[in-house]
Amino acid sequence: MRILCVAEKPSAAKQIASILSQSNYQVRQSPNKYVKNYTFDYTLNQRTVSMTMTALLGHLLDLDFGPECKSWQTTRPEDLFQAQVHNSVLGNLEDVAINIRELARNADVLFIWTDCDREGEAIGAEVEEICRQVNTRMQVWRARFSAMQPQPIHHAANNHDQLDRRQVQAVKTRQELDLRIGAAFTRFQTLQLRCYFNNTLTTSGPVISYGSCQFPTLGFVVDRYMAIKNFVSEEFWKIDMEYQSERMENNNGNSGPAVKFNWKRGHLFDYWSSFVLYEKCYQNPMASVIRVQKKRVTKRKPLPLTTVEMQKTATRMLGMTGTRIMEVAESLYRSGLISYPRTETDQFDKNFNFMPLIQMQANDRAWGQYAQLIRDGEFERPRNGGHDDKAHPPIHPTGYDQNIYGDERKVYEFIVRRYLGCCYKDAVGYETVVEAQIAGEKFDVKGLIIIERNYLDVYTYDKWNAHTIPDFEEGQQFMPSSLLLNSGKTEPPKLLTESDLISLMEKNEIGTDATIADHINKILERNYAYKTGNYFNPSTLGIALVLGYDEIGFNSSLSKPFLRREMEADLKQICEGNKDPQLVLRQSIESYSHMFERTIDGFGKIRYSMETYFDYGEYLENAARNRNNNYTSNNNNNWDNESSSSTTRTRGRGRGNNTTSRGRGSRGGGARQNTSSGRGRGARGGSTTTANTSRGRGRGRGRGRGGLTNNTVAPNCNCDIPSAEFTTTQGPNRGRKFRKCGYANSNDHDTCGFWMWSDT
DNA sequence: GCAAGGTC
Numbered sequence: 001m002r003i004l005c006v007a008e009k010p011s012a013a014k015q016i017a018s019i020l021s022q023s024n025y026q027v028r029q030s031p032n033k034y035v036k037n038y039t040f041d042y043t044l045n046q047r048t049v050s051m052t053m054t055a056l057l058g059h060l061l062d063l064d065f066g067p068e069c070k071s072w073q074t075t076r077p078e079d080l081f082q083a084q085v086h087n088s089v090l091g092n093l094e095d096v097a098i099n100i101r102e103l104a105r106n107a108d109v110l111f112i113w114t115d116c117d118r119e120g121e122a123i124g125a126e127v128e129e130i131c132r133q134v135n136t137r138m139q140v141w142r143a144r145f146s147a148m149q150p151q152p153i154h155h156a157a158n159n160h161d162q163l164d165r166r167q168v169q170a171v172k173t174r175q176e177l178d179l180r181i182g183a184a185f186t187r188f189q190t191l192q193l194r195c196y197f198n199n200t201l202t203t204s205g206p207v208i209s210y211g212s213c214q215f216p217t218l219g220f221v222v223d224r225y226m227a228i229k230n231f232v233s234e235e236f237w238k239i240d241m242e243y244q245s246e247r248m249e250n251n252n253g254n255s256g257p258a259v260k261f262n263w264k265r266g267h268l269f270d271y272w273s274s275f276v277l278y279e280k281c282y283q284n285p286m287a288s289v290i291r292v293q294k295k296r297v298t299k300r301k302p303l304p305l306t307t308v309e310m311q312k313t314a315t316r317m318l319g320m321t322g323t324r325i326m327e328v329a330e331s332l333y334r335s336g337l338i339s340y341p342r343t344e345t346d347q348f349d350k351n352f353n354f355m356p357l358i359q360m361q362a363n364d365r366a367w368g369q370y371a372q373l374i375r376d377g378e379f380e381r382p383r384n385g386g387h388d389d390k391a392h393p394p395i396h397p398t399g400y401d402q403n404i405y406g407d408e409r410k411v412y413e414f415i416v417r418r419y420l421g422c423c424y425k426d427a428v429g430y431e432t433v434v435e436a437q438i439a440g441e442k443f444d445v446k447g448l449i450i451i452e453r454n455y456l457d458v459y460t461y462d463k464w465n466a467h468t469i470p471d472f473e474e475g476q477q478f479m480p481s482s483l484l485l486n487s488g489k490t491e492p493p494k495l496l497t498e499s500d501l502i503s504l505m506e507k508n509e510i511g512t513d514a515t516i517a518d519h520i521n522k523i524l525e526r527n528y529a530y531k532t533g534n535y536f537n538p539s540t541l542g543i544a545l546v547l548g549y550d551e552i553g554f555n556s557s558l559s560k561p562f563l564r565r566e567m568e569a570d571l572k573q574i575c576e577g578n579k580d581p582q583l584v585l586r587q588s589i590e591s592y593s594h595m596f597e598r599t600i601d602g603f604g605k606i607r608y609s610m611e612t613y614f615d616y617g618e619y620l621e622n623a624a625r626n627r628n629n630n631y632t633s634n635n636n637n638n639w640d641n642e643s644s645s646s647t648t649r650t651r652g653r654g655r656g657n658n659t660t661s662r663g664r665g666s667r668g669g670g671a672r673q674n675t676s677s678g679r680g681r682g683a684r685g686g687s688t689t690t691a692n693t694s695r696g697r698g699r700g701r702g703r704g705r706g707g708l709t710n711n712t713v714a715p716n717c718n719c720d721i722p723s724a725e726f727t728t729t730q731g732p733n734r735g736r737k738f739r740k741c742g743y744a745n746s747n748d749h750d751t752c753g754f755w756m757w758s759d760t
Numbered sequence: 761g762c763a764a765g766g767t768c
Contacts, residue, residue: 008766008767009766009767009768010767010768033768034767034768056766056767057766057767057768058765058766058767058768059765059766059767060766062765063763065762070761072761072762077762080762090766114766115766119765119766120766122765122766123765123766171765174764174765175763175764175765177763178763178764178765179762179763179764180763181763182762182763182764183762183763184762185762185763186761186762186763187761187762190761190762204761205761207761207762209761209762209763210762210763211762211763211764212763212764213763213764214763214764330767330768334768342766342767511764511765512764512765512766514765514766514767515764515765515766518764518765519764
């Protein structure tokens with residue numbers, strides 16, 4: 001019997017082949033440079049079989065529209081909700097497919113060893129599809145394994161299962177929805193808003209993409225920015241009490257630092273209430289200690305490292321972007337220095353052998369001493385977190401090389417210290433809580449002495465600050481050294497850091513461990529946002545888009561995470577057999593088509609938002625900045641480069657002209673005007689928009705085309721709907737009038753598109 | 761030229 005085994009990636013193929021064959025295999029290069037084919041004999045249920053193990057490079061197939069939908073000009077975006085879609089081999093993976101087909105021709109069984117998660121199941125179905133093209137009689141088996149360890153792998157080999165069709169259907173549903181929704185909205189808003197970027201109305205210009213992950217990601221950034229803009233600071237009052245102990249005198253006879261007590265009420269926003277309470281204390285200021293509580297406390301060591309946790313912590317501690325961290329981790333993994341870097345698992349397998357990996361670090365100059373301590377008796381098994389993706393262990397070092405430098409060194413060191421920290425003991429401290437009372441008002445202070453630092457010594461990214469206070473006894477009385485009624489002001493939140501953004505995405509199930517960094521990168525690449533230091537600012541384009549969509553008044557705005565969460569919940573229902581995938585698909589398409597219709601109808605609101613918030617000069621500045629930071633993809637920066645030559649001219653003109661009331665670079669220009677009322681209808685500043693909405697679709701006739709100039713996009717368009725006109729105040733077409741028309745070569749003009757109107 | 765999901 002000949003069995004063709006297929007793993008999701010070359011490293012997994014090699015590991016599984018090594019385990020099954022006990023490293024006794026023959027290896028041959030496939031047509032793809034990353035993929036190797038391993039052949040060996042295996043005893044399967046007391047029978048010797050011939051196995052070939054090969055690999056994929058992730059997904060093999062991609063869903064797309066046919067060539068009839070290729071043109072953005074002749075295909076109406078709304079038709080993409082119904083258009084035919086089909087699967088084809090991903091662009092550069094034809095050689096992988098050729099290899100698989102070749103091997104499948106003579107196989108009796110296709111044995112699928114892809115990762116045991118939802119995507120892995122779908123990838124398995126893709127392999128099956130490819131193999132069926134050349135071999136219709138083979139059986140298809142699915143391997144179910146919980147870890148890349150001999151026992152689970154042999155168990156999976158001898159107890160094969162079937163592909164889980166529900167999971168496959170769930171993934172297919174997601175793919176189709178993401179494609180249809182993404183393409184329809186992207187094409188539509190790109191064509192609608194292109195007039196803000198380009199004055200020739202040719203087909204070039206930036207892509208203003210929409211995606212069910214990238215938009216909510218942008219939404220988080222804009223929401224935080226608006227929360228800051230709309231923040232109203234409030235004054236509050238609090239009683240500050242300090243005590244300077246004689247017992248804390250130092251050697252010079254001076255008293256030690258004062259102990260600051262916290263008022264148990266925190267702070268009050270009412271001055272007179274605070275004043276009355278303060279007066280009571282002031283009249284009778286002797287404090288009595290009413291409670292002294294001493295207890296042993298621990299600071300728990302970290303959990304084993306997952307991808308998302310690595311990105312959250314390392315972006316904060318190492319000053320690198322999530323994308324860069326993943327790039328570096330990928331390279332460390334390929335060098336054999338760390339385990340697979342994309343994992344959700346935060347618990348080690350019960351048979352995991354920790355000691356050799358600890359020993360491996362024992363001679364390092366920086367952290368070797370801690371590895372030695374752990375090896376020589378301080379070891380304690382890592383904690384178990386609550387996640388297990390059943391495919392990969394937590395990220396941990398697998399090799400040692402002292403000759404790595406720069407970012408690789410930083411990320412490797414982080415992973416090693418995390419691993420050693422996990423294998424060490426919790427830190428132990430001694431906490432004292434003292435509660436005192438003055439005239440009925442309660443105050444408290446906490447002291448902390450660290451007794452054993454343990455893991456904190458090696459995992460230097462965690463801090464635990466000791467705070468010494470003098471000894472107090474219950475019943476003791478003391479006179480405060482200072483008792484003041486102080487005022488303060490509430491402060492706005494800070495802009496989001498990458499770490500904050502990753503946490504929000506994780507919490508709202510936006511993206512996966514492998515894609516979160518991509519989505520963040522995408523909003524920079526599209527110039528929807530830019531970074532200042534570690535903080536994410538929305539660009540005026542990002543603000544305009546998000547607030548514009550929010551204005552349309554959907555139950556759940558397209559810029560919010562709820563739609564994606566709903567989709568995720570539906571997919572889980574499909575996997576559990578509670579929902580029919582066809583039904584989910586039909587209902588979702590219907591619902592998104594409806595939202596698309598409303599977006600067309602309400603697009604005036606998005607354009608209005610562009611007129612209010614968008615600043616072309618600022619856009620070009622951010623584009624240049626993001627390009628310098630390498631956030632712009634290579635195939636996308638030609639247009640930005642070309643257009644930047646006209647930047648200065650355009651900006652210079654605009655400043656003194658019809659944009660005077662918004663101020664220059666007015667990222668906050670429009671937003672600021674809305675400070676007290678939240679988003680929405682603030683004054684429009686210098687906008688001269690007539691901002692008609694697209695009411696009256698499909699009505700009216702008459703030859704409007706005569707007035708069109710520069711109409712290089714729609715030469716055959718006979719559209720003549722006179723219902724809406726507006727004059728833009730932004731970008732290279734400032735002062736020009738636009739009017740509504742349909743799509744070229746289409747007889748159905750019941751769709752709004754804006755082409756340039758005469759500007760003479 | 762669109763999405764998000766794998767992986768190199």
